[in-house]
Every structure is written in C-alpha cells, then in structure tokens.
Amino acid sequence: SERVMDAMGRVPREAFVLDAYRHLAYQNTPLPIAAGQTISLPQIVALMTELLQPGSDDVILEVGTGSGYQAAVLSGLVKHVYSIEIVPELAEQAAATLAGQGYDNVTVRAGDGYLGWPEHAPFDGIIVTAAAEHLPQPLLDQLKPGGRLVIPVGEEHGYQELLLVQVAADGTVERESKLPVRFVPLTGDR
Ligand code: SAM
DSSP states (O other): OHHHHHHHHTSOGGGGSOGGGGGGTTSSSOEEOGGGOEEOOHHHHHHHHHHHOOOTTOEEEEEOOTTSHHHHHHHTTSSEEEEEESSHHHHHHHHHHHHHTTOTTEEEEESOGGGOOGGGOSEEEEEEOSBBSSOOHHHHHTEEEEEEEEEEEEOTTSOEEEEEEEEOTTOOEEEEEEEEEOOOBOOOOO
C-alpha cells in the first residue's frame, strides 16, 4: 500500500546497517548486522508490515529488534512500538540508533521475546522477525481479539513459512500461510 511505501520511504536504512554495508543499504537484500544477525530485506519488511495492517492508534509488539529498522518503519505508522531483542548488545545499539534518528515512540528492551511483554499487553499486532518452531502461546495470549500476529514458523535453517495468525474473541486461532521464507531462528531458553 502507499501508506507502507511512504513509511518505508521516510526511514534512512543506511542508518541501521553497519558502516561497511552502507553502500548496499538500498539494495533489496538482507545485510549482516552485529552478533551474527541480519537486517531483513526491504521487500520482506514491506510485506510483514503490510500483513500487520498497522493502524495509527495501534500498539505493536516486535520480537527481534535487530538493527531497529523494522521498528523504525512501524514507528511512522502506529502509536507505539515495543520491541524486544535477545542479544543485549543489539538491543542497546538499536535503542541508540532509534533515539539518534528521533524515533520517540519506540521502546526497546533486552530479553526473550518468546514471552512477550505482558506489562504492555494486549497488543493490536505482534510481529516476530525470527523463525519460531511453533506459535509462542504467550504471544497469542497477548494479542487483542482480532489482532494480527505475523510470524515465520518452521525448522531452524530449514523450511519455514511466513504466517498471518488471528485470534478470535472465542480463542479460535486462524492461521494463513503467506510464503516460504528463511529467517534466523528465534533463540532463547525454553
Ligand atoms: N527486525 C530486525 C531489523 O529490522 O533489523 C531484524 C531482525 S533479525 C532477522 C532477527 C533478530 O531476532 C535478531 O537480532 C535476533 O537476535 C533476534 N532474536 C532471536 N531470538 C529472539 C528472542 N527469543 N527474543 C528476542 N529477539 C530474538
């Protein structure tokens, strides 16, 4: 949609990549960031943002802050973004980049995003940017009825699908597979 394209057009991706990759910031490709992680390719960021259908009053949870780029894109579309990153060094860097770029409606913390962020739940939408082996129950529990969860699910380094998941008021979980993807795994001690 134009709304998502506009939001992406306003975010300087070069501010979120390592200096060595700045010249590739506007290629449609994932790039390495610190701690052996990656910033996703813009096309996937666009698609996941689109699937989330973020509204201007929405409060969104992101699991997997990474560079902070996806959070920055969402920042321009919603009321507030809460973002959790399991690698403390990345959480710290992303928070600094986001603050430096003036994104003041994004809150980042280090932790295991599998557990969500109960203090700020329920969320209008949840976006997970690392591949889970199954749907994390705490995230389903922290979604508003009718809210959207966009998440890659599948084997570590194997077949994964990008799912759009919606939980109805009666607790029924509907899942729709959108496309095969390849994400770094959702890690953590579960
Ligand atoms: N959204 C990021 C961006 O825009 O740069 C890209 C995220 S990268 C593909 C996936 C991130 O998920 C990595 O930074 C990784 O450390 C993080 N991650 C993996 N497991 C996690 C977990 N259990 N909780 C929170 N973050 C996790």
